[in-house]
Amino acid sequence: MAQLDNKLQPSKAIPFYRNVKVLALVAQIAFLLILGLLFWWLIGNMLSSLRRSNIPLSFDFLPQTAGFEIAESSIRYSATDSYGRAFLVGILNTLRIAVLGIILSTIFGIIIGIGRLSSNWLLRNLAGAYVELFRNTPLAVQLIFWFVAVILKLPRVRDAIAIDGIFALSNRGLTLAWPVAGESYAAWSIWFWVGLVVGVIAYVLRRQQLQRLDRPLVAWPVAWLAVLATWLVSWLGVWLFTGSSPLVIDQPHLSGFNYIGGVSITAAFFALLLGLTCYTAAFIAEIVRAGILAVSKGQREAAQALGFTPFQTMRLIIFPQALRVIIPPLTNQYLNLTKNSSLGILVSFPDLFFVTTTINNQSGRAVQVILIMMACYLAMSLLISLFANIYNSRMRLKER
Amino acid sequence: MSTTAQELERPQQQSDVGAWLRQNLFNGVLNTLITIVLVIFIPIVLFLIVRWAIFEATWQPVATNFRLLMTGRYPIEHVWRIQACMAIIYLLFGLSAGIWQGMVRTIGIGLVGFAIFFALFPFSVSARLWLVGSVVAALVGYFVGRPFSSKLRIPVIVLWLISPFIFWLLIRGGMLGLPLVTTNLWGGLLLTIILAVVGIIASFPIGVLLALGRQSKLPIIKWCCTLYIELVRGVPLISVLFMAVLMLPLFLPSNIRIDNLVRVLVAITGFSAAYLAENVRGGLQSVPRGQYEAASALGLNVFQTTFLIVLPQALRAVIPALVGQFISLFKDTSLVSIVGLAELLGIAGIVINQPEWLQVTGGVEREVLLFAALVYWFFCYTLSKISRRIEAHLGVGTR
Secondary structure (H helix, E strand, C coil), rough: HHHHHHHHCCCCCCCHHHCCHHHHHHHHHHHHHHHHHHHHHHHHHHHHHHCCCCCCCCCCCCCEEECCCCCCCEEEEEECHHHHHHHHHHHHHHHHHHHHHHEEEEEEHHHHHHHHHHHHHHHHHHHHHHHHHCCCCCHHHHHHHHHHHHHHCCHHHHHHHEEECCEEEEECCCEEEEEECCCCCHHHHHHHHHHHHHHHHHHHHHHHHHHHHHHCCCCCHHHHHHHHHHHHHHHHHHHHHCCCCCCECCCCEEEECEEEEEEEEEHHHHHHHHHHHHHHHHHHHHHHHHHHHCHHHHHHHHHHHHHCCCCHHHHHHHHHHHHHHHHHHHHHHHHHHHHHHHHHHHHHHCHHHHHHHHHHHHHHHHHHHHHHHHHHHHHHHHHHHHHHHHHHHHHHCCCC | HCCCHHHHHHCCCCHHHHHHHHHHHCHHHHHHHHHHHHHHHHHHHHHHHHHHHHHHCCCHHHHHHHHHHHHHCCCHHHHHHHHHHHHHHHHHHHHHHHHHHHHHHHHHHHHHHHHHHCCCCCHHHHHHHHHHHHHHHHHHHHHHHCCCHHHHHHHHHHHHHHHHHHHHHHCCCCCCCCCCHHHHEECHHHHHHHHHHHHHHHHHHHHHHHHHHHHHCCHHHHHHHHHHHHHHCCCCCHHHHHHHHHHHHHHHCCCCCCCCCHHHHHHHHHHHHHHHHHHHHHHHHCCHHHHHHHHHHHHCCCCHHHHHHHHHHHHHHHHHHHHHHHHHHHHHHHHHHHHHCHHHHHHHHHHHHHHHHHHCCCCCHHHHHHHHHHHHHHHHHHHHHHHHHHHHHCCCCCC
C-alpha cells in the first residue's frame, strides 16, 4: 500500500528538462532570441547600406517642399506644399474612394444578391452570370479595361453625352449638377442645427409617447419628419425674407475646353470607382445570397401565412435575420475594397499608394515612406474593423 | 395496398413548356415586367457584342503576339522545355486519373479536351505536335495507371511532390546541359502560373506554422504570430510587393544580389501565408475537443497529436478554402506588372503599346484586355468549379 501511495503522489523531483512550465519558458525565450537575432541582422544590414548610400533614417523630409503636382485633391494643394501635406492628400483621396465605393458596392451587391434568388429564371441567371464574370477576373484587368477601353473611349468634351444643366459625360469624366451655398446660406445655416435639435427632442417625446401607448418603440420616422419640416419651413422663411435661396443648384456648363460648375468626377476616379464597385459588388452579392439562404425556410412560410407581401417578407422578416450572417464577411469585403483602392495607380488616381511612390521617387527615403504608408493602411483597416465590430455586437444584442 | 401507395407517391408532373414559363418567368406582375424588359434587353446587348467581336474588333494583335502572351520573351528555341513540362503534367494527370478515377478523371478529361481544342488552331507544327503528345501521354498514363493502381499510388504521389523541382529545373536550366534562361525573360501566362503555384506551395508550410502558432498556449509565440498575420492582412498586396522590391535588397548584406522575381516571390509568399494561416485556423477550430482529449488519453505527445490527429482533419476541412485562396492569388499575380514583371497583364500592356497597332481606329486595348481577362477567367472559373465539387465530395459542412 505504501508503495502504491508513493507512486500516486506527484514526486517532487521532476527533472527541469521534463517540467512543462520550464520547457515552455525555454522554448519561448529561444524563439524570441532567434527572432531578435534575425531582426538585429536585417536591421544592421539596412543601416549599413543606408549609411553607404548616404540616406539618413529620419522623418525630417516631411516638412520639405514636395515639388510635384497632384492631379486631384479634396484639400488645397500645390507643388510648393510639403511632403507631409502630399501624404495627407493621398490619404484623403483613398478615404474618398473607399467610402463612396463601400456605399455603392453595398447597394449594388444587395440588389444582385437578391436578384440571384429571384423566382424569375432570366433575372436569376443574369445575376449569376454577372457574379461569375466579375469574381473570376482580376481587378487589375477590370480597372484598366474600365479606364482605357471604356472611359477614355467616351466622346471628347466638345461632343459630351450631356443633358444641359444636369450632367455631362465625356472622356474627361463625369460632371453633375450639385447644390452649393447661395447668398443667404449664412442666414440659413443656423437653422440646419436647429433642425437637428428639434429632431432629437421629437425623438425623445415620441419615444415616451410610444412607451405610454405600449407600442413598438420606433421613433425615428417622426424624428426625421420633424427635422425635414424644420429645414423646409426655415428654408422657405429665409427665401421669402432675403429673396434668395440658401442653396442653389450649380449647373455644369461648357467653358473653354472643359465643363465647369457642379461636381466633377475625373476620368481616373470614375474608372476606379466603377471597377471597385462592380468587382466588390459581385462578392457582396454572394455574401448576401448566402445570408438569405441561411434564414430558415419556416420564417418565409410563416410570414406568407401571416399575409405579408413578398417585399414585406424580405424587408421585415428575412433581411434583418440574414444581416447577422452577412455582417462579418461583409466587413472583410469593405477591408478588401479599401486595400484594393491602392490599384488606383493603374489608372493614375493619386491615392495613398500612388502619392507614396511619387514621394519615394522624389525624396529617395524608401524606408520611411513605406513605413508611413503601411501605418496609414493599417490604421484604416483597424478603423473599419472597429466600426464593424461595434455594429456587429449591436446587431447581436437583439438576438433572443 | 402497395399499388395505391405507388399511385399516391407523386402527383402528375407538369412537364409542359407553358407551366415552366408561368412558374419561372410570368409569376406575378413584377416578374412579368422584368421578363419583358430582359427579353428585349439581353438579345440586343448580345447582338452588339457578337457583331463587335466578329466584324469590328481587330484580333490581329492577340494572334501575332500569342507566344509573347503565353511565355513572354522566353527564347523560342527553348520553348520546348515549357511544352515538356506540360507533357509531364498531362502524364501525371493520366496516371492519377487511372489510379484514383472519380474527380481526377473528370479534370483529366477536361485537360485533354483543352489540348485537343488548342491543337486545332493554326499554331506552329511543333506546338501542335507537343499538344498531341501531351494528350497521348495522358492516355498512356491512364491505361498504365488503371491496372496497376495499387502499386503506383506511392510513386505517383512522390512524382507529384518532386515535379515542381523538375519544372523549375527545366524552365530555368543552367544545369545538366540545359542552357540558362534568366528569369527576366520569363513572362506572360507562364510567369502568372509560376508566381501563383510557387506562392501557394511556399506559403503552405509557413501558413500552417503560423496558424498553429496563433493557436499555441505559449503567449509569446501566440502574440508574434498574431501580430504578423494581422499586420500583413491590414495592408494591400501591392504595398508589400513595393516594399519587397525596394527594401529587400537593403535588408540583405550588400554582396548578395537577388533578382526581381525572387523578391516578388518572397512578397507573395509572405502575404499569402498570412491569409492561409487564417484559413487553416478555421480548420483547426473545427476539430472537436474530443479529438485532442482522445489523443492525449492514448498517450500521444503534443507533436504527435498535432501532426497525426489534428492537422489531417483540419486541412481536410479547409481544402475548398485553400482552392479559393489559390484562385485569389492567381488573380493577384496581375499586380506584379506594377513592380515591373511582365506577367500576362504586363505583356498585354506591352502588346497594346506596340507601334504597329497605332493605326487601328479605336485602338486595340479592348481586344487585348478582353483576351487577357478571358484567360484569367477560364482558369479561375474552372478552379472554382473544381473547388465546389471537392466540397461536395468531402461533404464539408454537411457532416
